[in-house]
Amino acid sequence: MVDRIASPWGERTPYGPGQEWPVRVDRYLADGRADADVDRWVQSASVLHSNGDALDIAVADGQIIGVRGRAVDRINRGRVDPKDLYGWQANHSPDRLTRPLVRDGDRLVEADWDTAMGRIVARSKELLDGPGGWGRFGFYTSGQLFLEEYYTLGVIGKAGLGTPHMDGNTRLCTATAAAAMKASFGTDGQPGSYTDVDHCDAIALWGHNVAETQTVLWMRMLDRRRGPNPPAMLAVDPRATPVAREADLHLAIRNGTNVALMNGLLREIIRRGWYDHDYVNAHTLGFDELCRIVDGYPAPRVADVCDIPASEVERAAELLGTSQRLLSTVLQGFYQSNQATAAACAVNNLHLVRGMIGRPGAGIYQMNGQPTAQNNRETGADGDLPGLRNWANTAHIEELARLWNVDVDVIPHWAPPTHAMQIFRYAEQGSIKLLWISATNPAVSLPELHRIRQILTRPELFVVVQDLFLTETAELADVVLPAATWGEKTGTFTSVDRTVHISDKAVDPPGEARPDLDIFLDYARRMDFRDRDGQPLIDWSGPEEVFEAWKECSRGRPCDYTGITYEKLRGGSGIQWPCTDEHPDGTERLYTDGLFHTDPDYCETYGHDLATGAEFTGAEYRAKEPNGRAFLHTVDYQASPEVPDDEHPLLLTTGRTVYQFHTRTKTGRAPQLDQAAPDVWVELNPADAARLGIIEGDLVGIASTRGTIQARARLCGIRPGVVFLPFHYGYFDQDRADRTPRAANELTITAWDPVSKQPLFKVAAVAVTKLADGQGVPSPAPTVGGSAPPADADVPPTIGGPTAEATSGKE
């Protein structure tokens, strides 16, 4: 028995380089039930992060009663993250939406599906026939639906309505991963495989608290660290996260300075001769320019900008430069800062100049965050075109037009697709009049929330929200559609390392809730979208039919799914794309031959100027003659758009705890997870706290120029001058009658990276003041993770107790 709240990573199963990661099967059945009580095990995978851990859902009497990891799967070899162990309980919450709701003045009232869909369709037809046409529609979706749902939504938007205003919360999440891979390698698609952990001799974690956010991947890293010949570890994070505490070297840089650090590290690596001259010559473009720029970043300058000792820059360069099989992971500390794409490309540069790509152990994970973010990007429910096609390449548009049997001109391709931040801007200005929000909660997760609430409540904006619960966003909608979720519908999705899993339906959804796919198909039917020959544009009726249609769309593209079937996905392990007749078992690593996807006819983008975001034309791109070589993009460091001043002297950063998922609609309804981190807190360095007269548990106000919130103080290992807020806590909560603002995004800034358009959640200037004495009661921050207090602090440990007891074993 293991209390996986007290011990999120469970017991170690150490192993050595090149060995297979041992199996450890985790399971949790509620209410002390045993395997004998389970009627059926239904195959699925995790949906509370992007790792893609395969698991089986336990069903008894038509209800989910627990989960168990799948030992056969290549990703987790049986392990399950704590959120997945307990989070499924939210499916059974009494708060689930069971009927559609429609607005009646100030209130939302229950309605039947015909009434709710009727309102949406009437409004859609009116807008489509009126001035502005397709330009009036905006779709804001998720990284949490299934591949089949995104592809359907993508076809509705791009071939049915013909609107370029489609994006996902993936813009907030992994837009930079996509942008950086397109920029460096030509297309999206992770080069590496999770098995790189088994082979590497060094791991660098760039702004990634993997211990709390992809716990199973961290278990793999920890098991290597506890085995023979462990990999060295470098962490770059302003906080003392579990990753930072485990690492051999922790660079606690000032947030917002990643590019200066990367330039300094590259300079040192080149100067010391730790680069692969032959690989650079044969497989890359831009080395001279890279050398010229990074030369301006000697260690003392980097030390000054990042506020770390110069000797640490040199030590980090040595750790990276002398490794033989380097594995890097990159996530929000890089993606949600200014110069996000430039910083992420700099990690690609590091691997390219060292020839550390396309072989076991030499891997890059430009990470995803959400379980299905990858599929949104692949299928074109976000700003991209399906099949990782290039919107500026006419031949790619023609392929899609043929596939869908529509006119080329229907498919939006005359300008770059509209990104989420711009969609909300259009809604604010009034040009978008129908905003359809599915599986995301922007009233908590977008920056500068007072502005978002203002936009969503504009009388002339018709807002549709498709969710499981009456979220902060749904409350503001004109129509709310009750959705079925994971466990209640069938579909597929793809992990960070391109592994495709199936998630089968285990139980019926509550009440009248419907799978998102059925909702989108119903809309398409009612709108009567037709192809060029007057036939229905979409004639699919179930997920497997959509999957088969998607396979054709993916044919010949990097994310080629043509060799995968539902049948092949059932029973065994997930399969990595590309999977084709020639590679029926999938493909473990990309770019093993040093040939990249940069051919002008194949690539997904003609590229941007990374400093300004200006787009290059096809002619400009061709003139570079990439010939399968990767691009080394390098830019100078620029400071964040907002830096501390006298009035707002501290730097704010935001992020996650291991126990909660995003806006907590699921984890806040699973008792073990909810209780482990029940309310917001703010992390302060003890030196800053002492100066402000604040001790553990005191109530403090945190203010930026955009808003003020309240939180209890946790004194811990964050770097001086920086404060951290978890962004999980919305103003609307079942347990809180009052609405004292506590969402981190009341404070964050409306600003984004010029290339990926990802917002800057990790950097803002704030003032912190003490509001009330904590009277000896510690803050609600967990003692596990980045918020861990000093060892001698008088704070009770975070535990789950008897209801959190899970098991781990060989099967």
Ligand SMILES: Nc1nc2c(c(=O)[nH]1)N[C@H]1C(S)=C(S)[C@@H](COP(=O)(O)OP(=O)(O)OC[C@H]3O[C@@H](n4cnc5c(=O)[nH]c(N)nc54)[C@H](O)[C@@H]3O)O[C@H]1N2
């Ligand atoms: N438990 C849990 N797991 C999750 C999620 C969740 O909500 N909860 N969400 C999933 C999703 S969608 C995502 S995107 C991932 C996110 O996974 P992560 O990126 O690992 O999570 P974050 O906490 O957002 O940010 C990571 C770290 O960036 C650091 N950081 C802040 N500013 C900077 C900076 O300027 N430079 C550097 N180098 N570091 C900085 C923060 O201190 C933080 O520890 O997690 C996924 N997994």
Ligand SMILES: Nc1nc2c(c(=O)[nH]1)N[C@H]1C(S)=C(S)[C@@H](COP(=O)(O)OP(=O)(O)OC[C@H]3O[C@@H](n4cnc5c(=O)[nH]c(N)nc54)[C@H](O)[C@@H]3O)O[C@H]1N2
């Ligand atoms: N300050 C700050 N802000 C951030 C971040 C940060 O680090 N700091 N991180 C950003 C990142 S990386 C992300 S990914 C976003 C996440 O932000 P959101 O996407 O807003 O967060 P979630 O709470 O996951 O919202 C998903 C919604 O979908 C619903 N849902 C779940 N499953 C289904 C389904 O099958 N169908 C339907 N229709 N609905 C479903 C859930 O109930 C929930 O309301 O937040 C971003 N915002």
Ligand SMILES: [Mo]
């Ligand atoms: Mo994310």
